[in-house]
Amino acid sequence: MIRRLGFLVSIALRHIARRKRQTAVAVSGVAVGVGFFLAVSSLMVGSQNDFIRQMIDVAPHIIVSDELRSPPPQPGTRVFEGGAVAMHGYKLRQEVRGIKDWQAILAAANAIPGAIASPSLTGGVTIQLGGHQEALAIVGVEPEIETRISTIEDQLKVGRLHDLETTQGGIIIGEELAQRLGVRVGDIVSASSSAAQARTLKIVGLFKRGNTLLSSGSGYVLLREAQSLLGRPFIINRIGIKLQDPYAAQAVAANLEARFGYKAQSWQERSSDLLSLLVTRNIIMYTVVSAILLVASFGIYTVVSTSISDKQKDIAILRSIGFSAADLQLIFVLEGILLAIVGVLAGWLLGYGLITLLGNLDLPVLDGNQIPIDRSPMQYAIAAGASLLAGSVAAWLPARKAAHVDPVDILRGAA
Amino acid sequence: MSEPLLETRSIGRTLPGPPPVMLVRDVSLTIEPGKFTTIVGPSGCGKSSLLYLLGMIDRPTSGELLFEGRAVSKLSGDARAKLRLQRLGFVFQFHFLLPEFSARENVMIPMQRLAKLSYEEIKARADALLGELGLEGKESKTPDKLSGGERQRVAIARALANDPALILGDEPTGNLDSRNSENVVEWLKRLAHEEGRAVACVTHDLDIAEQSDVRIEMLDGMIEKVHRK
Numbered sequence: 215m216i217r218r219l220g221f222l223v224s225i226a227l228r229h230i231a232r233r234k235r236q237t238a239v240a241v242s243g244v245a246v247g248v249g250f251f252l253a254v255s256s257l258m259v260g261s262q263n264d265f266i267r268q269m270i271d272v273a274p275h276i277i278v279s280d281e282l283r284s285p286p287p288q289p290g291t292r293v294f295e296g297g298a299v300a301m302h303g304y305k306l307r308q309e310v311r312g313i314k315d316w317q318a319i320l321a322a323a324n325a326i327p328g329a330i331a332s333p334s335l336t337g338g339v340t341i342q343l344g345g346h347q348e349a350l351a352i353v354g355v356e357p358e359i360e361t362r363i364s365t366i367e368d369q370l371k372v373g374r375l376h377d378l379e380t381t382q383g384g385i386i387i388g389e390e391l392a393q394r395l396g397v398r399v400g401d402i403v404s405a406s407s408s409a410a411q412a413r414t415l416k417i418v419g420l421f422k423r424g425n426t427l428l429s430s431g432s433g434y435v436l437l438r439e440a441q442s443l444l445g446r447p448f449i450i451n452r453i454g455i456k457l458q459d460p461y462a463a464q465a466v467a468a469n470l471e472a473r474f475g476y477k478a479q480s481w482q483e484r485s486s487d488l489l490s491l492l493v494t495r496n497i498i499m500y501t502v503v504s505a506i507l508l509v510a511s512f513g514i515y516t517v518v519s520t521s522i523s524d525k526q527k528d529i530a531i532l533r534s535i536g537f538s539a540a541d542l543q544l545i546f547v548l549e550g551i552l553l554a555i556v557g558v559l560a561g562w563l564l565g566y567g568l569i570t571l572l573g574n575l576d577l578p579v580l581d582g583n584q585i586p587i588d589r590s591p592m593q594y595a596i597a598a599g600a601s602l603l604a605g606s607v608a609a610w611l612p613a614r615k616a617a618h619v620d621p622v623d624i625l626r627g628a629a
Numbered sequence: 630m631s632e633p634l635l636e637t638r639s640i641g642r643t644l645p646g647p648p649p650v651m652l653v654r655d656v657s658l659t660i661e662p663g664k665f666t667t668i669v670g671p672s673g674c675g676k677s678s679l680l681y682l683l684g685m686i687d688r689p690t691s692g693e694l695l696f697e698g699r700a701v702s703k704l705s706g707d708a709r710a711k712l713r714l715q716r717l718g719f720v721f722q723f724h725f726l727l728p729e730f731s732a733r734e735n736v737m738i739p740m741q742r743l744a745k746l747s748y749e750e751i752k753a754r755a756d757a758l759l760g761e762l763g764l765e766g767k768e769s770k771t772p773d774k775l776s777g778g779e780r781q782r783v784a785i786a787r788a789l790a791n792d793p794a795l796i797l798g799d800e801p802t803g804n805l806d807s808r809n810s811e812n813v814v815e816w817l818k819r820l821a822h823e824e825g826r827a828v829a830c831v832t833h834d835l836d837i838a839e840q841s842d843v844r845i846e847m848l849d850g851m852i853e854k855v856h857r858k
Contacts, residue, residue: 217744218742218744221741221742221744225738228727228729228730229729231729232728232729527725528727528728530725531721531725531727532727532738533686533710534684534686534713534719535713535714535719535738535739535742535787536710536711536712536713536714536715536717536739536742536743537710537714537742538706538707538710538711539706539707539710540707541710541742621686622681622686622687625677625681625686625721625799626677626678626681
């Protein structure tokens, strides 16, 4: 069987070697298709991976907050459980905001292998310096744990998160805010909240994030500093969880929410609109790129089709020698596949060249970074698979004609 | 009379109309091993059509064809292709060599398709056949580099590749000068008389017909007369 295939391949090879110009056109069609597929998809996939990684890294994989998805049950239904009771206009019990029994949630999250949970308290304060006022969302964290779940440490331009522990009343703010306030590390600002007295904070670090809006409006302090600044001792309102496998976040979040009742949002849920945008982007890309590959396969169709028309006599002679109809069809399908293979190999080279070129581009918008490019062999495999499939189909369509050639018609016509 | 290799029982071949054309009608004949048989007749008498039926390239629309005692007209296309590959060899008026392949490769093709021998054995056999036919030194030449007579001898070597029991010729000398033509006929006779194969040729050359053991004369798709030596 393999020997027969090898023999038929050798016949197909002879056929295409004879038609050099047509072969070159068909092969370069496939090569250009594959090359640009690789360039485009490595860019798209690369930027998408980069984007998702940023999305995963920018915040904990799961954030448990002190919110509930549905309002708390009415007092009446608490008293008459299961009863058909509805009341209006009563005075609701004032609940202290914050996550109750957060130690239990923390313990449950830390029990997941490889997972790290970090408690924090977020609240709004006003920063004052001279006559200048800025609203700021402060995040009270335990530096020891927080550094392990977020990338904040990497984004610090000056100072370290641990400096919060060594400096009384230390705060880390964004570079943009510092610029607006005209302060530097070591300067003192005054902070106040609605719940507590104003106090002074010392700037111990500056961070920069890609998102200017985010980085200009938030600041990091010690957890207990935040608790006292916001007048909420012992309270936290957020637990950030980092998982070993970010893609398990949805399941873990659902589990935690079911167990403790607090809203647990996975990163996928938080960025579902962006993720669906990526899906749309991928659909567009693969449509365009498949069209390129499809058009490239038209060249193969033409070559195989002409080859069959030119080789009617040879087909008749091979049939009379004792080749089966399937043999003949296979010879011409193999011609198409061989063209596709050569095209794919040339396309790989072209694609590799284009990717290398793109990877070395130094664009000013990237701030010295390189374009994120996916160089995984997966792209090469997809391009090859799609081209070979398209090439086989493009060859198979005319090749059926070769199988149906009636040798008698040809022999009689030639005699 | 020896056991026939091939036998036809009232075979006919009609091209579907309209109007239907009867190419061959009610032909019963036998082709015997060791005999050189010719089929003669005027143009359009159906002799080539008959040859295609005998060669299992075409199927009769009526009657039955027996090859080595086995009814073959209802066999599948693949089974008939396999029979042709193993037991039959064709020589046509136009050599019909594959232009991309050298003389040696053309002879190797049927053997490679059959795949009974190793590549080396196939190559050696091709060279031996070409040598026997006086084509030593021309093995690597492509058909366009060979003369008409040489091409036809390569075609004979190819027909002999799988050691067939039956050799069929469709005007095998039709395109050759008299010297080359004589040479080819000598070969066909040798294959029948010395190697015991059945050889059947369609020809309009009466000199060749004269030299055959069995001469079948056809007219209007029917056998008119059979001469035996």
